[in-house]
Amino acid sequence: MKYAYYPGCSLEYNALAYDVSVRKVADLLGFTLEEIDDWNCCGATEYFSQDELTAASVIARNLALVEPDVDQLVAPCAACYCNLIKVDRLMTNHPATGEKINEALAAGNLHYQPGRVRIRHILDMIYEDVGEAAIRQKVVRPLTGLKVAPYYGCQVVRPITADNTEYPTRMDELFTWLGAEVIDYPAKTHCCGGHMTQISELQAFELIRRLLHSAVSRGANVILCACPMCQLNLDAYQGRVATHFKTNLRVPILYFTQVLGLALGIDAPSLGFGKEIVSAEPVLEATLGTTLLQSAPS
Amino acid sequence: MINPPATVRDASFLHEVISETPGGERIVHCMQCGSCAGSCPNGPDMDHTPRVLFALIAAGQRKKVLSSNTMWCCVSCYACTSRCPQNIPVTDIMYALKRISLREGMANTTDAPALAQTFTGLLDRYGRSFEFGLASRYYLFNKPLSMLRMGPLGLRMFTRGRMSLRPSKIRQLDQLQAIIEKARQLGGTA
Ligand code: SF4
Numbered sequence: 001m002k003y004a005y006y007p008g009c010s011l012e013y014n015a016l017a018y019d020v021s022v023r024k025v026a027d028l029l030g031f032t033l034e035e036i037d038d039w040n041c042c043g044a045t046e047y048f049s050q051d052e053l054t055a056a057s058v059i060a061r062n063l064a065l066v067e068p069d070v071d072q073l074v075a076p077c078a079a080c081y082c083n084l085i086k087v088d089r090l091m092t093n094h095p096a097t098g099e100k101i102n103e104a105l106a107a108g109n110l111h112y113q114p115g116r117v118r119i120r121h122i123l124d125m126i127y128e129d130v131g132e133a134a135i136r137q138k139v140v141r142p143l144t145g146l147k148v149a150p151y152y153g154c155q156v157v158r159p160i161t162a163d164n165t166e167y168p169t170r171m172d173e174l175f176t177w178l179g180a181e182v183i184d185y186p187a188k189t190h191c192c193g194g195h196m197t198q199i200s201e202l203q204a205f206e207l208i209r210r211l212l213h214s215a216v217s218r219g220a221n222v223i224l225c226a227c228p229m230c231q232l233n234l235d236a237y238q239g240r241v242a243t244h245f246k247t248n249l250r251v252p253i254l255y256f257t258q259v260l261g262l263a264l265g266i267d268a269p270s271l272g273f274g275k276e277i278v279s280a281e282p283v284l285e286a287t288l289g290t291t292l293l294q295s296a297p298s
Numbered sequence: 299m300i301n302p303p304a305t306v307r308d309a310s311f312l313h314e315v316i317s318e319t320p321g322g323e324r325i326v327h328c329m330q331c332g333s334c335a336g337s338c339p340n341g342p343d344m345d346h347t348p349r350v351l352f353a354l355i356a357a358g359q360r361k362k363v364l365s366s367n368t369m370w371c372c373v374s375c376y377a378c379t380s381r382c383p384q385n386i387p388v389t390d391i392m393y394a395l396k397r398i399s400l401r402e403g404m405a406n407t408t409d410a411p412a413l414a415q416t417f418t419g420l421l422d423r424y425g426r427s428f429e430f431g432l433a434s435r436y437y438l439f440n441k442p443l444s445m446l447r448m449g450p451l452g453l454r455m456f457t458r459g460r461m462s463l464r465p466s467k468i469r470q471l472d473q474l475q476a477i478i479e480k481a482r483q484l485g486g487t488a
């Protein structure tokens with residue numbers, strides 16, 4: 001099956017581990033991801049805060065660039081996914097606005113027919129289009145002993161999701177199929193603070209502390225993310241949060257596709273391990289094998 | 299035409315907010331239940347919770363609303379939107395209030411507007427976001443002291459290949475900039 005792939009800016013550098021693991025996993029599961037040629041930034045939350053029509057037009061350019069023979073788009077970044085789907089809905093539900101957006105696109109010789117491209121998050125794509133039976137069958141390295149806390153955060157499950165908004169379970173189910181012990185914890189859809197780490201640190205630190213504590217106090221030894229912002233906040237700021245609150249919290253934060261890739265037998269170094277600030281090596285080696293991360297890249 | 303609640307003295311601000319927000323008409327159905335405020339991760343740091351803000355909008359308190367930090371504390375987590383029993387697009391109204399307060403020069407209570415403007419400035423210029431550029435410009439102009447604390451983290455991100463010192467650019471920048479220019483001409487309000 002062929003999908004247009006929208007990596008988004010975070011996946012170029014900050015979330016490179018997400019990008020490489022998504023590509024590897026998709027490949028193994030038999031999906032063709034065709035990167036949208038010359039895609040541009042989705043504007044995150046920042047463009048909508050200033051100018052709605054421009055924000056929407058900038059996002060719509062990406063939808064217009066999807067090749068005509070492809071009708072589905074997959075985005076791993078929660079914010080990109082949310083923005084793309086938001087603009088598609090905006091154009092569909094408010095045709096006058098849709099026309100204005102197309103007028104702007106026309107200045108670049110582009111056009112987008114609202115509703116033409118089905119926009120999906122990578123988690124939904126794996127959950128729905130591969131499904132339990134096929135995934136179970138493909139597990140070559142069961143995640144026995146790994147205690148994972150799936151972290152959904154915000155924009156994967158809000159405002160639009162095929163999962164349950166209040167109590168999503170798709171990532172939980174997926175990791176049960178992979179043989180991991182899945183930790184249920186009340187903060188799994190709480191906010192990581194978003195860009196507050198840059199604006200008002202202490203405000204964000206409290207949210208991060210609560211989240212980490214919620215998962216770790218229930219036994220998690222790794223937290224799984226489906227969003228670059230979540231991963232960045234929980235991983236990169238973890239040390240400072242621990243210092244600030246004088247705790248010894250320390251838990252690796254990985255992209256769910258990295259750990260999924262391990263279970264599917266993909267060579268560990270090619271899944272982007274080692275890019276996390278809080279190293280996952282001790283936990284993974286203690287549970288899955290001592291030489292796991294040293295094997296030669298494929 | 300939307301009928302404002304009977305208690306409203308001056309409905310012009312209410313209408314301004316509605317016309318700035320797709321689906322904003324729903325705001326008149328706010329029943330002050332507080333689900334939004336209770337769900338908001340940043341409620342405790344806001345001058346007014348979203349619930350209070352909506353009461354102020356209905357009461358025509360334009361200046362109080364636009365000069366508050368409330369919408370700038372909003373990180374678009376959509377918890378309020380997904381829980382509002384009246385299907386009010388709370389997050390989108392926060393976006394609308396940010397835009398109005400920026401236009402009116404009333405957004406000066408937090409550093410959020412500066413971050414937003416630095417971010418989109420880079421997008422307009424390169425077509426991609428540029429984390430190093432964002433961090434260096436934003437911290438340099440807004441929080442020079444924090445730069446010292448951010449330094450070691452930036453270095454660790456850099457050595458792990460998670461940060462580039464050079465922006466990546468899209469190929470068809472002219473095309474993107476033409477779209478942006480046209481969208482601006484058509485008016486900021488969608
Ligand atoms: S949740 Fe909705 S109805 Fe309740 S106070 Fe907030 S906006 Fe009003």
Ligand code: SF4
Nearest residue numbers: 338372373375376378
């Ligand atoms: S979207 Fe904004 S206002 Fe709504 S709950 Fe989240 S942070 Fe609060």
